[in-house]
Amino acid sequence: MAKVVWGMIMSVDGFINDRHGSLDKLYTSFEPNDEINAAMGNTGAVVMGRNSFESTEVTDAYADDYEFQVPLYILTHHPPARHPKENADLTITFVTDGIENAIRQAKDSAGDKDVVVLGASTGQQALKAGLVDELQIAVAPILLGKGLRFFEHLDDFEIELEKTKTIETDRQVEIWYKVI
Template identity: 65%
Template sequence: MAKVYFGMVVSLDGFVNDQNGGIQKLYASYKPTEEILAERENVGAVVLGRNTFEMASNPDDYADNYEYQVPLFIMTHTPPAKHPKENDNLTFTFVTDGIESAISQAKKAAQEKDVVVLGANVSHQLLKAGLADELQITLAPILLGKGLRLFEHLEDLEIQLEKLRTFETAQQVEIWYKIIRKS
Protein backbone atom coordinates (compact mmCIF):
# COMPACT_ATOMS: atom_id res chain seq x y z
CA MET A 1 0.00 0.00 0.00
CA ALA A 2 1.31 3.46 -0.88
CA LYS A 3 2.38 5.64 2.02
CA VAL A 4 3.60 9.14 2.80
CA TYR A 5 6.80 9.22 4.78
CA PHE A 6 9.66 11.54 5.51
CA GLY A 7 13.28 10.66 5.89
CA MET A 8 16.14 12.57 7.42
CA VAL A 9 19.75 12.01 8.39
CA VAL A 10 20.32 13.44 11.87
CA SER A 11 23.26 13.74 14.20
CA LEU A 12 23.11 11.65 17.33
CA ASP A 13 22.12 14.82 19.22
CA GLY A 14 19.22 15.49 16.84
CA PHE A 15 20.48 18.09 14.36
CA VAL A 16 19.77 18.01 10.59
CA ASN A 17 22.45 20.57 9.80
CA ASP A 18 25.36 22.21 11.54
CA GLN A 19 25.51 25.75 12.97
CA ASN A 20 26.31 27.12 9.49
CA GLY A 21 23.44 25.28 7.80
CA GLY A 22 25.71 22.67 6.25
CA ILE A 23 24.83 18.98 5.90
CA GLN A 24 28.16 17.65 4.63
CA LYS A 25 29.27 16.37 8.05
CA LEU A 26 26.07 14.35 8.39
CA TYR A 27 26.56 12.67 5.05
CA ALA A 28 30.32 12.11 5.33
CA SER A 29 29.84 8.42 6.17
CA TYR A 30 26.31 7.95 4.79
CA LYS A 31 25.88 4.95 2.55
CA PRO A 32 22.32 3.90 1.64
CA THR A 33 21.66 0.29 2.58
CA GLU A 34 20.29 -2.21 0.09
CA GLU A 35 16.98 -1.90 1.91
CA ILE A 36 16.92 1.89 1.46
CA LEU A 37 17.76 1.52 -2.21
CA ALA A 38 14.87 -0.96 -2.51
CA GLU A 39 12.54 1.50 -0.72
CA ARG A 40 13.52 4.19 -3.25
CA GLU A 41 12.30 1.96 -6.07
CA ASN A 42 8.75 2.37 -4.76
CA VAL A 43 8.85 6.19 -4.57
CA GLY A 44 6.50 7.80 -7.07
CA ALA A 45 6.82 11.47 -6.03
CA VAL A 46 8.88 13.68 -3.72
CA VAL A 47 7.84 16.76 -1.74
CA LEU A 48 10.74 19.09 -0.92
CA GLY A 49 11.03 22.26 1.05
CA ARG A 50 12.43 25.29 -0.77
CA ASN A 51 15.61 25.25 1.34
CA THR A 52 16.23 21.60 0.50
CA PHE A 53 15.56 22.29 -3.19
CA GLU A 54 18.04 25.18 -3.16
CA MET A 55 20.84 23.04 -1.73
CA ALA A 56 21.59 22.04 -5.31
CA SER A 57 24.16 24.45 -6.68
CA ASN A 58 22.37 24.30 -10.03
CA PRO A 59 18.67 23.27 -9.99
CA ASP A 60 19.00 22.07 -13.59
CA ASP A 61 21.21 19.26 -12.29
CA TYR A 62 18.19 17.53 -10.72
CA ALA A 63 17.08 16.29 -14.16
CA ASP A 64 20.36 14.47 -14.77
CA ASN A 65 21.64 13.56 -11.30
CA TYR A 66 18.91 13.42 -8.63
CA GLU A 67 18.46 10.08 -6.89
CA TYR A 68 14.67 10.26 -7.32
CA GLN A 69 13.72 10.53 -10.99
CA VAL A 70 10.04 11.20 -10.26
CA PRO A 71 7.79 14.28 -10.10
CA LEU A 72 9.07 16.78 -7.52
CA PHE A 73 6.76 19.12 -5.61
CA ILE A 74 8.57 22.08 -4.08
CA MET A 75 6.89 23.91 -1.19
CA THR A 76 7.59 27.62 -1.53
CA HIS A 77 6.09 31.06 -1.08
CA THR A 78 7.62 32.24 -4.35
CA PRO A 79 8.48 29.99 -7.31
CA PRO A 80 11.83 30.68 -8.97
CA ALA A 81 11.90 33.02 -11.97
CA LYS A 82 13.47 30.31 -14.15
CA HIS A 83 11.82 26.87 -14.24
CA PRO A 84 14.47 24.14 -13.81
CA LYS A 85 15.27 21.61 -16.50
CA GLU A 86 13.03 18.53 -16.51
CA ASN A 87 13.13 15.14 -18.23
CA ASP A 88 10.61 12.40 -19.07
CA ASN A 89 10.44 11.24 -15.43
CA LEU A 90 11.43 14.22 -13.31
CA THR A 91 9.15 17.26 -13.36
CA PHE A 92 8.85 20.27 -11.05
CA THR A 93 5.68 21.67 -9.53
CA PHE A 94 6.08 24.67 -7.23
CA VAL A 95 3.34 24.53 -4.59
CA THR A 96 2.40 27.80 -2.91
CA ASP A 97 -0.83 26.80 -1.16
CA GLY A 98 0.33 24.58 1.69
CA ILE A 99 1.33 21.08 2.70
CA GLU A 100 -2.13 19.58 2.15
CA SER A 101 -2.08 20.67 -1.48
CA ALA A 102 1.49 19.45 -1.99
CA ILE A 103 0.71 16.00 -0.56
CA SER A 104 -2.53 15.71 -2.52
CA GLN A 105 -0.78 16.57 -5.79
CA ALA A 106 2.15 14.26 -5.01
CA LYS A 107 -0.16 11.33 -4.19
CA LYS A 108 -1.96 11.80 -7.47
CA ALA A 109 1.32 11.90 -9.39
CA ALA A 110 2.72 8.89 -7.49
CA GLN A 111 -0.38 6.82 -8.27
CA GLU A 112 0.11 3.62 -6.24
CA LYS A 113 3.68 4.39 -5.21
CA ASP A 114 5.00 6.13 -2.09
CA VAL A 115 5.45 9.85 -1.51
CA VAL A 116 8.64 10.83 0.31
CA VAL A 117 8.98 14.21 2.02
CA LEU A 118 12.40 15.82 2.51
CA GLY A 119 13.29 18.91 4.53
CA ALA A 120 12.94 19.79 8.21
CA ASN A 121 10.37 22.59 7.85
CA VAL A 122 8.19 20.60 5.46
CA SER A 123 8.43 17.58 7.76
CA HIS A 124 7.19 19.71 10.66
CA GLN A 125 4.23 20.84 8.55
CA LEU A 126 3.56 17.23 7.53
CA LEU A 127 3.50 16.04 11.14
CA LYS A 128 1.35 18.94 12.35
CA ALA A 129 -1.18 18.28 9.57
CA GLY A 130 -1.31 14.56 10.43
CA LEU A 131 -0.41 13.55 6.86
CA ALA A 132 2.58 11.26 7.51
CA ASP A 133 2.22 7.49 7.70
CA GLU A 134 5.83 6.71 8.55
CA LEU A 135 9.13 8.35 9.32
CA GLN A 136 12.65 7.16 8.63
CA ILE A 137 15.54 8.45 10.69
CA THR A 138 19.19 7.76 9.90
CA LEU A 139 21.51 8.41 12.80
CA ALA A 140 24.84 9.83 11.68
CA PRO A 141 27.87 9.04 13.86
CA ILE A 142 28.47 12.63 14.94
CA LEU A 143 27.48 15.06 17.69
CA LEU A 144 27.08 18.56 16.23
CA GLY A 145 26.13 20.49 19.36
CA LYS A 146 24.46 23.28 17.37
CA GLY A 147 22.37 23.63 14.25
CA LEU A 148 18.75 22.96 13.34
CA ARG A 149 17.05 20.28 15.41
CA LEU A 150 14.76 17.97 13.45
CA PHE A 151 11.91 18.03 15.94
CA GLU A 152 12.17 21.69 16.95
CA HIS A 153 8.86 23.59 17.16
CA LEU A 154 6.70 20.52 17.77
CA GLU A 155 6.17 21.28 21.46
CA ASP A 156 2.37 21.04 21.29
CA LEU A 157 2.38 17.75 19.40
CA GLU A 158 2.57 14.27 20.86
CA ILE A 159 3.01 11.49 18.33
CA GLN A 160 3.08 7.81 19.19
CA LEU A 161 5.41 5.67 17.08
CA GLU A 162 5.81 1.97 16.46
CA LYS A 163 9.20 0.70 15.29
CA LEU A 164 8.81 -1.15 11.98
CA ARG A 165 12.37 -2.04 11.05
CA THR A 166 16.00 -1.13 11.66
CA PHE A 167 18.95 -1.31 9.29
CA GLU A 168 22.50 -1.19 10.62
CA THR A 169 25.83 -0.68 8.91
CA ALA A 170 29.26 -0.12 10.39
CA GLN A 171 28.65 3.67 10.44
CA GLN A 172 24.90 4.26 10.73
CA VAL A 173 21.58 3.08 12.03
CA GLU A 174 18.35 3.63 10.10
CA ILE A 175 15.10 3.29 11.98
CA TRP A 176 11.66 3.21 10.37
CA TYR A 177 8.62 4.08 12.47
CA LYS A 178 4.90 3.85 11.81
CA ILE A 179 2.94 6.84 13.05
CA ILE A 180 0.09 5.67 15.27
CA ARG A 181 -3.09 7.62 14.59
CA LYS A 182 -5.26 8.34 17.62
CA SER A 183 -8.86 7.29 17.09
Protein backbone atom coordinates in the same frame (compact mmCIF):
# COMPACT_ATOMS: atom_id res chain seq x y z
CA MET B 1 -2.25 3.79 -2.28
CA ALA B 2 0.91 5.79 -1.64
CA LYS B 3 2.31 6.08 1.89
CA VAL B 4 3.78 9.39 2.99
CA VAL B 5 7.24 8.92 4.51
CA TRP B 6 9.14 11.78 6.12
CA GLY B 7 12.77 10.82 5.79
CA MET B 8 15.89 12.59 7.00
CA ILE B 9 19.42 11.93 8.17
CA MET B 10 20.36 13.49 11.50
CA SER B 11 23.27 13.60 13.90
CA VAL B 12 23.13 11.61 17.13
CA ASP B 13 22.26 14.89 18.91
CA GLY B 14 19.31 15.54 16.58
CA PHE B 15 20.57 18.05 14.00
CA ILE B 16 19.83 17.80 10.26
CA ASN B 17 22.52 20.30 9.29
CA ASP B 18 25.50 21.89 11.00
CA ARG B 19 25.89 25.41 12.40
CA HIS B 20 26.63 26.68 8.86
CA GLY B 21 23.60 25.01 7.27
CA SER B 22 25.65 22.28 5.59
CA LEU B 23 24.57 18.63 5.28
CA ASP B 24 27.99 17.41 4.14
CA LYS B 25 29.18 15.99 7.48
CA LEU B 26 25.99 13.96 7.83
CA TYR B 27 26.15 12.40 4.39
CA THR B 28 29.73 11.16 4.73
CA SER B 29 28.26 8.23 6.67
CA PHE B 30 25.42 7.53 4.22
CA GLU B 31 25.94 3.97 3.09
CA PRO B 32 23.00 2.52 1.19
CA ASN B 33 22.55 -1.24 1.21
CA ASP B 34 20.05 -3.42 -0.66
CA GLU B 35 17.24 -2.68 1.81
CA ILE B 36 17.82 1.09 1.70
CA ASN B 37 18.08 1.02 -2.10
CA ALA B 38 14.78 -0.90 -2.29
CA ALA B 39 13.05 1.72 -0.13
CA MET B 40 14.48 4.51 -2.29
CA GLY B 41 13.37 2.62 -5.41
CA ASN B 42 9.81 2.56 -4.08
CA THR B 43 9.62 6.36 -4.14
CA GLY B 44 7.05 7.72 -6.59
CA ALA B 45 7.19 11.44 -5.73
CA VAL B 46 9.04 13.84 -3.42
CA VAL B 47 7.71 16.84 -1.50
CA MET B 48 10.24 19.33 -0.15
CA GLY B 49 10.44 22.96 0.85
CA ARG B 50 12.15 25.60 -1.22
CA ASN B 51 15.09 25.83 1.21
CA SER B 52 15.79 22.12 0.78
CA PHE B 53 15.31 22.40 -2.98
CA GLU B 54 17.75 25.29 -3.21
CA SER B 55 20.32 23.63 -0.94
CA THR B 56 22.01 22.42 -4.12
CA GLU B 57 23.94 25.17 -5.85
CA VAL B 58 22.38 24.55 -9.26
CA THR B 59 18.72 23.53 -9.23
CA ASP B 60 19.01 22.37 -12.85
CA ALA B 61 21.23 19.55 -11.53
CA TYR B 62 18.18 17.71 -10.16
CA ALA B 63 17.26 16.64 -13.70
CA ASP B 64 20.78 15.36 -14.32
CA ASP B 65 21.71 13.40 -11.22
CA TYR B 66 19.24 13.59 -8.32
CA GLU B 67 18.82 10.28 -6.48
CA PHE B 68 15.02 10.41 -6.92
CA GLN B 69 14.13 10.71 -10.61
CA VAL B 70 10.43 11.26 -9.89
CA PRO B 71 8.06 14.23 -9.80
CA LEU B 72 9.16 16.85 -7.25
CA TYR B 73 6.67 19.09 -5.46
CA ILE B 74 8.31 22.16 -3.97
CA LEU B 75 6.39 23.92 -1.21
CA THR B 76 7.03 27.67 -1.46
CA HIS B 77 5.43 31.09 -1.15
CA HIS B 78 7.37 32.40 -4.16
CA PRO B 79 8.21 30.20 -7.17
CA PRO B 80 11.43 31.16 -8.96
CA ALA B 81 11.25 33.40 -12.02
CA ARG B 82 12.95 30.73 -14.17
CA HIS B 83 11.65 27.16 -14.08
CA PRO B 84 14.45 24.62 -13.46
CA LYS B 85 15.42 21.96 -15.96
CA GLU B 86 13.30 18.78 -16.02
CA ASN B 87 13.49 15.45 -17.83
CA ALA B 88 11.09 12.66 -18.81
CA ASP B 89 11.00 11.25 -15.24
CA LEU B 90 11.71 14.27 -13.04
CA THR B 91 9.21 17.11 -13.21
CA ILE B 92 9.13 20.07 -10.84
CA THR B 93 5.93 21.63 -9.56
CA PHE B 94 5.98 24.65 -7.25
CA VAL B 95 3.06 24.46 -4.81
CA THR B 96 2.03 27.76 -3.21
CA ASP B 97 -1.21 26.78 -1.48
CA GLY B 98 -0.09 24.60 1.41
CA ILE B 99 1.24 21.23 2.46
CA GLU B 100 -2.10 19.49 2.02
CA ASN B 101 -2.21 20.29 -1.69
CA ALA B 102 1.46 19.39 -2.17
CA ILE B 103 0.90 15.97 -0.56
CA ARG B 104 -2.33 15.40 -2.54
CA GLN B 105 -0.60 16.14 -5.84
CA ALA B 106 2.38 13.98 -4.93
CA LYS B 107 0.15 11.04 -3.95
CA ASP B 108 -1.75 11.35 -7.22
CA SER B 109 1.45 11.12 -9.24
CA ALA B 110 3.12 8.45 -7.04
CA GLY B 111 0.43 5.83 -7.69
CA ASP B 112 1.23 2.79 -5.53
CA LYS B 113 4.70 4.05 -4.65
CA ASP B 114 5.64 6.14 -1.61
CA VAL B 115 5.73 9.90 -1.29
CA VAL B 116 8.92 11.02 0.43
CA VAL B 117 8.86 14.29 2.37
CA LEU B 118 12.22 16.03 2.82
CA GLY B 119 13.17 19.03 4.92
CA ALA B 120 12.58 20.01 8.52
CA SER B 121 9.90 22.65 8.07
CA THR B 122 8.03 20.79 5.34
CA GLY B 123 8.11 17.53 7.30
CA GLN B 124 6.94 19.26 10.48
CA GLN B 125 4.05 20.87 8.58
CA ALA B 126 3.04 17.49 7.14
CA LEU B 127 3.31 15.79 10.54
CA LYS B 128 1.25 18.50 12.27
CA ALA B 129 -1.41 18.19 9.54
CA GLY B 130 -1.67 14.43 10.12
CA LEU B 131 -0.36 13.61 6.62
CA VAL B 132 2.70 11.50 7.53
CA ASP B 133 2.30 7.72 7.69
CA GLU B 134 5.90 6.84 8.56
CA LEU B 135 9.12 8.43 9.77
CA GLN B 136 12.43 7.19 8.39
CA ILE B 137 15.31 8.49 10.47
CA ALA B 138 18.91 7.77 9.55
CA VAL B 139 21.28 8.48 12.41
CA ALA B 140 24.78 9.61 11.39
CA PRO B 141 27.64 8.84 13.79
CA ILE B 142 28.44 12.47 14.62
CA LEU B 143 27.60 15.04 17.30
CA LEU B 144 27.19 18.48 15.69
CA GLY B 145 26.38 20.55 18.79
CA LYS B 146 24.51 23.22 16.82
CA GLY B 147 22.46 23.46 13.67
CA LEU B 148 18.84 22.91 12.68
CA ARG B 149 17.02 20.37 14.84
CA PHE B 150 14.90 17.71 13.18
CA PHE B 151 11.90 18.18 15.49
CA GLU B 152 12.41 21.86 16.44
CA HIS B 153 8.83 23.16 16.20
CA LEU B 154 6.71 20.31 17.52
CA ASP B 155 6.46 21.66 21.08
CA ASP B 156 2.67 21.44 21.32
CA PHE B 157 2.36 18.03 19.70
CA GLU B 158 2.57 14.59 21.19
CA ILE B 159 2.82 11.97 18.50
CA GLU B 160 2.94 8.27 19.26
CA LEU B 161 5.17 6.11 17.09
CA GLU B 162 5.62 2.38 16.58
CA LYS B 163 9.00 1.08 15.39
CA THR B 164 8.53 -1.04 12.28
CA LYS B 165 12.11 -1.79 11.26
CA THR B 166 15.74 -0.98 11.80
CA ILE B 167 18.41 -1.06 9.11
CA GLU B 168 22.07 -1.11 10.12
CA THR B 169 25.10 -0.51 7.95
CA ASP B 170 28.72 -0.25 9.06
CA ARG B 171 28.36 3.54 9.36
CA GLN B 172 24.79 4.34 10.35
CA VAL B 173 21.45 3.13 11.66
CA GLU B 174 18.06 3.80 10.08
CA ILE B 175 14.95 3.53 12.21
CA TRP B 176 11.49 3.35 10.64
CA TYR B 177 8.44 4.32 12.66
CA LYS B 178 4.74 4.13 11.89
CA VAL B 179 2.83 7.23 13.02
CA ILE B 180 -0.02 6.07 15.26
